[in-house]
Amino acid sequence: MIEREIDAHRLRAALERSPVVLMSGPRQVGKSTLARQVVEPARSNLFDLEDPRDLARLGEPTLTLPGAHGTVVIDEAQHRRDLFPVLRVLVDEDRRPGRFLVLGSASPDLVGLSSESLAGRVTVLELAGLRMADVGLSSRMDLWLRGGLPPSYLADSDQLSAAWRDDYIATFLERDLGGLGFRMPSTTMRRFWTMLAHYHGQVWNASELARSLGVSRPTVDRYLDALTDALVIRQLQPWFANLAKRQVRAPKVYVRDTGLLHRLLQIGDRDDLLGHPKAGASWEGFVIEQFLQAHPVVDPAFWATHGGAEIDLVFGWERQRLGLEIKLTDRPGVTPSMRNALADLELDHILVAHAGSQSFRLGERITAVATDELLTSPLDTFVTS
Template sequence: MIGRPEDEARLQSALGRSPVVVLSGPRQVGKSTLARMVVDPPRANTFDLEDPRDLSRLGDPTLTLSGLEGTVVIDEAQHRGDLFPILRVLVDEDRRPGRFLVLGSASPDLIGLASESLAGRVTVLELPGLRLDDVGVSHLDQLWLRGGLPLSYLAASDQLSAQWRDDYVATFLERDLGNLGVRVPATTMRRFWTMIAHYHGQYWNASELARSLGVSRPTIDRYLDALTDALVVRQLQPWYANLAKRQVRAPKVYVRDPGLLHRLLQITDREDLLGHPKAGASWEGFIIEQFLAAAGVADPHFWATHSGAEIDLVFSRKHQRIGLEVKLSDHPRMTPSIRNAIADLELDLVLVVHAGADTYPLADRVTAVAAADLLSGSMADF
C-alpha cells in the first residue's frame, strides 16, 4: 500500500464542501482504495454497480438512498446514468456536505450527467496515477518505466509488471471500452492504440491513421475521442498567438500512462526503454503528465510553428505566462526555439526540465530544472 496524502486531502476537502463528489479515473488507478481511506463507509452505504447484488439493492434508488446516513459511496456509477437526476432530488432535500461520493471509470456520460443534472451541487475530481511525491524521488526511473497504475508499479519485478500491463490492456479493450459505450472490435482498437503509441508526442494526423486502418477520418477521430474520454490518451491542444507565423493547429497526442505506452511499444525494462526511438517522447509525456497532476494546471497547451519553433507546454500561473520544455538530457542547452517562444509568446519564464541532477539558470528568464526537483517540489520554487 502506498499512501497518497495529496489525493486524500483533495478528496476530504471536496467532501467537506459539496453534497456530491464525483471521482473519476481509469481502471485500477486506485479510486475505490482512496474512497475507503477517506470515507470507510459501512457496507449498507456502499454500492458497487458491477455487483449484481448491489444493483438489486438499488432497484428503487430513491427509497434506498434517502434513508442512509453518512456518506454513500456509489462505485462504477457509469452503469446507472439514471441515478444523477435522483441524486439531485435527494440533495435538494438535504444539502449536507459529503452526502454522496460517486466513483466512475472515466465514462464520458458520468461526467456529462454529473455536470448537467447536479450543477451547483457537485465537485468533480480526477484521480491520476501515482505521483513522484507518492513513491519518492529515488524511484523516479521505476515510475517512468512502469507507470503510475499502483499494481503495475508495485509488481515484484519488471517482467511481472509488464505481464500485468499486458493483461490490463487486453481487459480494457475487450471489456471496459464496451462498458463505456464504445462499440469497436477489440482487435481494431488495439491496432489503433498501438498506432497512437507510435505517434506519442507528435501532432495528430487523422488522415494518415484513417488510411492505415481503412476507415474514414470522422471514424478515426471518434476512436481518439473514445480513448481520450477513457483517460488513457491525452490530446494536448495548441496555443494560438496573434502572429504572422504559420502555427500548428493540430493537437499533440500522448498515451497518458508511460507504463501502458511502453507495453504497447513492447518495452519491458530500462535497457529496452533507453534504446528505443521513442525514449525521448516517452520522457516528455511522463514529465508532462506528472507535472500537470502535481501543479494542478487546468488548461495546458503546447505551441509550435511550421518553421520548427516549439515549446512543449504553455500555461498561466500567478499572472505569469510560463513555458515548459522537456529534454532527455543531463545538460540541456539554450536553443533558438526557446528564444523564439519567449519573444513570440511573451513568456515570463521557461523551465527546461531535464534528466540531470542540478537546477541552475540557463539564460535570462530560462531555468534548467532537474526533473526530480520540479516534480517533488512546488512551482512556487521556480
C-alpha cells in the same frame, strides 16, 4: 499499499465542502482504495455497480438513498447514468457536505454528469496514477517504466508488471470499452492504440492513421475520442497566439500511462526503454502527466509553428504565462524555439526540465530545473509571482 496522502487530502477537502464529489480515473488507478481510505463507509452505504447485488439494491434509488447515513459511495457509476437526476433531487432536499461520493472509470461527461445539471452541488476530481511524491525520488525509473497504475508499479518484478499490463490492455479493449458504450472490434482498437503509441508526443494526423487502418477520417477521430474519454489518452490542445506565423492547430496525443505505452511498444525493461527511439517522447509524456498532477496550472497546451518552433507546455500560473521544455539530458541549453516563444508568446518565464540533479539559470527568463525538483517542489521555488 502506498499511502496517497496528497490525493487523500484533496478528497477529504472536497467532501467537506460539497454534497456530491465525483472522482473519475482510469480502471485500476486506485479510486475504490482511496475512497475506503478516506471514507471507510459501512457496507450498507457502499454500492459497487459492477456487483449485481448492489445494482439490485439500487433498483429504486429514491427509496434506498434518502435514509442512508454518512457518505454514500457509488462505485463504477457509469453503469447507472440515470442516477444523477436522482442525486440532484436528493441534494436539493439535503445539502449537507459529503453526502455522495461517486466514482467513475471515464470522463465526467461519459460517466453521466452532463445528463443533469449539478452546478453548485458537485466537486469533480480526477485521480491519475501514482505521483512521484507518492513513491519517492529513488523510484523514479520504476515509475516511468512501469507506469502509475498501482498493481503494475507494485509488482514483484518487471516481468510480472509487464504481464499484468498486457492483461490490462486486453481486458480494457475486450470488455471495458464496450461497458462504456463504445462498440468497436477489439482487434481494430488494439491496432489503433498501438499506432497511437508510435505517434506518442506527436501532432495528431487523422488522415494518415485513417489510411493505415483503412477507415474514414471521422472514424479514427471517433476512436481517438473514445480512448480520451476512457482516460487512457491525453489530447494536449494547441495554444493559439495572434501571430503572422502559421501555427499548428491539431492536438498532440499522448498515452497517459507510460507503463501502458511501453507495453504497446513491446518495451520490457530499463535497457529496452533507454535504447528505444521513443524514449525521449516517453519521458516527455511522463513529465507532463506528473507535472499536471503536481501543480495547479490553468489552460495547459503546447505551442508549435510550421516553421519548427515549439514549446512542450504553455500554461497559466499566478497571473503569469509560463513555458515548460522537457529534455532527457543532463546538459540542457537555450534553443531558438525558446527565444521565439519568449518573444512571440510574451512568456514570463520558461522552465527547462532536465534529467540532471542541479537547477541553474540558462538565460534571461529561462531556468534549467532538475526534473525531480520540478515534480516535488512548489513552482514559486523557480518562478516568482
